Amino acid sequence: MSKTHTLLMPLDMHLHLRDGVMLENIAPLTAYSFSGAIVMPNLVPPVETLKDIQAYKARIIAAVPNDYFEPYMTLFYKNYDKKFLESISQEVTAIKLYPAGITTNSEGGVSSFNIEEMRETLQAMSDLEIPLCVHGETDGFVMDREAEFMSIYELLASTFPNLKIIMEHITTKEAVTMLDKYENLYATITVHHLILTLDDVVGGMMMPHLFCKPIAKRPEDLDALLNVALAAHPKVMFGSDSAPHPQHKKEACGCAAGVFTAPISLQLLCEIFEQYDKLDNLQAFVSDNAQSIYGICPEFKEITLEKRPFVVPKDYSGVVPMYAGEEIAWAIESVD
Amino acid sequence: MSKTHTLLMPLDMHLHLRDGVMLENIAPLTAYSFSGAIVMPNLVPPVETLKDIQAYKARIIAAVPNDYFEPYMTLFYKNYDKKFLESISQEVTAIKLYPAGITTNSEGGVSSFNIEEMRETLQAMSDLEIPLCVHGETDGFVMDREAEFMSIYELLASTFPNLKIIMEHITTKEAVTMLDKYENLYATITVHHLILTLDDVVGGMMMPHLFCKPIAKRPEDLDALLNVALAAHPKVMFGSDSAPHPQHKKEACGCAAGVFTAPISLQLLCEIFEQYDKLDNLQAFVSDNAQSIYGICPEFKEITLEKRPFVVPKDYSGVVPMYAGEEIAWAIESVD
Numbered sequence: 001m002s003k004t005h006t007l008l009m010p011l012d013m014h015l016h017l018r019d020g021v022m023l024e025n026i027a028p029l030t031a032y033s034f035s036g037a038i039v040m041p042n043l044v045p046p047v048e049t050l051k052d053i054q055a056y057k058a059r060i061i062a063a064v065p066n067d068y069f070e071p072y073m074t075l076f077y078k079n080y081d082k083k084f085l086e087s088i089s090q091e092v093t094a095i096k097l098y099p100a101g102i103t104t105n106s107e108g109g110v111s112s113f114n115i116e117e118m119r120e121t122l123q124a125m126s127d128l129e130i131p132l133c134v135h136g137e138t139d140g141f142v143m144d145r146e147a148e149f150m151s152i153y154e155l156l157a158s159t160f161p162n163l164k165i166i167m168e169h170i171t172t173k174e175a176v177t178m179l180d181k182y183e184n185l186y187a188t189i190t191v192h193h194l195i196l197t198l199d200d201v202v203g204g205m206m207m208p209h210l211f212c213k214p215i216a217k218r219p220e221d222l223d224a225l226l227n228v229a230l231a232a233h234p235k236v237m238f239g240s241d242s243a244p245h246p247q248h249k250k251e252a253c254g255c256a257a258g259v260f261t262a263p264i265s266l267q268l269l270c271e272i273f274e275q276y277d278k279l280d281n282l283q284a285f286v287s288d289n290a291q292s293i294y295g296i297c298p299e300f301k302e303i304t305l306e307k308r309p310f311v312v313p314k315d316y317s318g319v320v321p322m323y324a325g326e327e328i329a330w331a332i333e334s335v336d
Numbered sequence: 337m338s339k340t341h342t343l344l345m346p347l348d349m350h351l352h353l354r355d356g357v358m359l360e361n362i363a364p365l366t367a368y369s370f371s372g373a374i375v376m377p378n379l380v381p382p383v384e385t386l387k388d389i390q391a392y393k394a395r396i397i398a399a400v401p402n403d404y405f406e407p408y409m410t411l412f413y414k415n416y417d418k419k420f421l422e423s424i425s426q427e428v429t430a431i432k433l434y435p436a437g438i439t440t441n442s443e444g445g446v447s448s449f450n451i452e453e454m455r456e457t458l459q460a461m462s463d464l465e466i467p468l469c470v471h472g473e474t475d476g477f478v479m480d481r482e483a484e485f486m487s488i489y490e491l492l493a494s495t496f497p498n499l500k501i502i503m504e505h506i507t508t509k510e511a512v513t514m515l516d517k518y519e520n521l522y523a524t525i526t527v528h529h530l531i532l533t534l535d536d537v538v539g540g541m542m543m544p545h546l547f548c549k550p551i552a553k554r555p556e557d558l559d560a561l562l563n564v565a566l567a568a569h570p571k572v573m574f575g576s577d578s579a580p581h582p583q584h585k586k587e588a589c590g591c592a593a594g595v596f597t598a599p600i601s602l603q604l605l606c607e608i609f610e611q612y613d614k615l616d617n618l619q620a621f622v623s624d625n626a627q628s629i630y631g632i633c634p635e636f637k638e639i640t641l642e643k644r645p646f647v648v649p650k651d652y653s654g655v656v657p658m659y660a661g662e663e664i665a666w667a668i669e670s671v672d
Contacts, residue, residue, distance in 0.1 A: 141533065141535055141539070141555055142534055142539035143479070143534065143554070198477070198479065199477055201538065202538060203477070203478035205591060205593075206544055206547045206593075207589070207590060208542055208589055211542045215538055218477060218479070219477055250589075251587070251588065251589050253543070253544055253545065253587050254541035254543060255541060255544075257541075257542075320589075
């Protein structure tokens with residue numbers, strides 16, 4: 001009998017579901033194998049009112065009628081007053097901060113980190129216990145953007161010591177180091193950043209389906225990420241940053257950033273954790289740590305994965321996944 | 337009256353002309369504005385016999401019937417005996433060494449730098465005064481490949497002190513540093529590596545037409561390259577590494593490496609050198625240094641460029657150039 005591994009209530013703590021037909025096509029893929037997901041607010045226009053949040057949540061739930069799945073909603077960070085934040089605090093799980101223009105649909109983000117201008121909002125979030133999720137990149141040289149952002153994380157973490165700050169989709173050894181430096185800093189890590197370096201993206205041919213922001217970094221960065229993920233460091237959570245784009249936008253001249261991993265994340269994670277003989281730590285990485293950090297209690301869902309060859313589909317409704325058409329080592333066996 | 341600048345006998349010391357219909361389409365573009373070019377031997381199969389050299393040269397000359405243009409032929413490096421090298425020494429200007437598999441059509445290159453296995457060939461080249469052109473990259477991490485190759489340049493340069501070694505299409509500050517460390521090390525620099533960093537390739541969108549090998553590096557590398565090019569360091573020559581691929585191979589998933597600059601190189605060089613107020617040094621960079629280093633005497637050709645907006649064509653016979661459809665600041669005014 002082949003090897004199996006069971007995961008309870010997997011959570012994707014960083015997910016792009018988009019909207020409209022794309023939402024309808026891809027949300028069921030995550031809802032099938034995850035109990036819930038932190039849903040990013042970078043729609044066009046972004047999610048920034050109570051009405052936006054409630055309407056988007058309703059559209060997500062309508063897109064996944066056959067599965068139990070909890071969309072943990074987020075608000076697009078701007079400077080908000082405390083009264084507004086109080087009014088939405090029960091509707092959102094976190095607020096997501098984008099530096100302006102740093103990635104897809106982030107034009108309305110923060111253009112300068114003036115702590116005095118942000119103080120009211122961040123202090124209110126701290127008081128209301130709303131975590132701050134951050135896309136931590138400067139507009140510097142592409143390989144340095146995340147490392148350069150560390151001083152901003154340090155400023156935020158030290159100025160608001162009771163605010164939970166999640167360094168999203170970290171890609172560098174510098175970010176890993178921060179986890180043990182500030183009590184209120186946490187991180188999500190994608191599955192593709194546990195596999196790729198820049199070599200995979202542009203070292204041989206140029207691979208648009210592996211192109212994302214933050215871009216995959218150096219071998220020593222990959223090692224640092226693997227170290228904390230495989231150990232299920234208690235401040236680290238899985239967040240796929242699965243980011244669907246239509247095939248024609250990925251394979252064009254000037255391709256959009258984002259790796260689509262939602263339907264194969266758990267399978268790939270089993271492969272990686274098994275390879276390093278750390279399968280026992282995967283439960284904490286894909287669910288337990290997130291439950292503790294966010295204080296959330298997803299309903300019961302049990303996913304059993306089996307070690308058997310699985311050929312990744314060439315596309316899911318026109319969205320090309322990582323490893324499209326290639327064989328991976330684990331498959332989903334059952335969902336209860 | 338607008339500003340003009342005249343160049344005499346421009347030389348492209350690193351050029352890919354390919355073969356067949358591609359050769360017929362693109363060779364005239366270089367022949368129009370350059371007096372001559374070092375033609376790379378990485379055809380399929382590579383140029384490695386006297387017959388190959390003579391036949392390829394004849395095909396090049398046949399492709400440019402209306403222009404004076406000297407194709408300086410190269411041989412694909414393998415370990416050859418001295419007798420063979422004597423037989424071809426008058427037919428080639430240099431021998432080009434590729435590490436195996438490092439770039440387009442390089443599968444038959446050198447797979448290990450065992451100096452004893454290479455000694456007969458390299459000593460004979462030294463004796464016969466045949467320069468060695470080298471694609472200097474290891475198979476390491478993409479951003480480190482050239483810097484890692486420096487120890488091989490040092491080994492070659494110190495073991496064969498009378499062999500002229502040209503570090504082709506250098507992209508790093510480490511390679512620039514080598515120029516003043518070994519008397520017999522020289523370099524070519526492309527125009528795109530005087531403009532791009534990795535930021536331009538994958539920092540915003542992913543730009544296949546700016547993807548090349550070696551890949552564009554960091555800002556401090558760009559600065560180092562600009563320093564020696566703008567100063568027309570006497571050991572540095574212009575070599576475009578212009579590398580045409582059909583549009584469908586550049587804009588596909590898994591795009592081929594190479595930037596096509598042949599028809600706009602001189603215009604872009606004028607723009608760069610003027611920007612830094614170094615136009616007076618351009619003649620040395622695009623011709624005089626190469627004449628001295630290689631001991632070649634091209635026939636007279638005078639190119640006058642004019643500072644006026646020029647919109648780069650979207651393609652040349654199905655090959656998309658750098659800056660396709662965009663406006664650049666200089667244009668070719670006349671060729672005599």
